[in-house]
Amino acid sequence: MVDLTKRRLFTRQEVDKDSIRLPWLKDTESFIQGCTRCGDCSDACETNIIVKGDGGFPTIDFSRGECTFCYRCAEACPEQLFTAVEQRPWNAKANIQAGCLAHQQVECRSCGDMCEPMAIQFQLSAGRVAMPVISLEDCNGCGACVAVCPSTAILIEHQK
Ligand code: SF4
Ligand code: SF4
């Protein structure tokens, strides 16, 4: 007979601690230990970006849309996993990869057009198309730039 307790512990240990889970989490460790995988946060999310990740734990899929920082996921959660709304939601930031069209001398400003805090500036240099550069100070990790990128070159990552 399968020992469900063991399977549960195993799953929690195996979970990827680096992936972007939810905004306002107290910390990843207590989240992994305390989340019951009930799905209430996912049901509450106004942009439907919370999906089941590894081990069935909620994770954010920015290819579906952006986080509006509405705090509904935190409010819906029956566990004590989140900080107060006044706190900074997370230290996630956008990171543009080498697949960006500008690296291939193709003009594109889709990400910049979507960025409300105007964290993406385009740097001009002679004879080259403008290159997007992210101001880490201004980027709030909302992920609005991810889905619009035609070459899926933008990742949202925890700032170490
Ligand atoms: S803050 Fe709102 S938009 Fe962002 S993940 Fe939570 S419910 Fe979704
Ligand atoms: S609502 Fe809370 S306990 Fe339920 S899946 Fe989301 S984070 Fe986990």
Ligand code: SF4
């Ligand atoms: S994650 Fe949001 S704030 Fe950051 S660069 Fe992308 S659109 Fe702008």
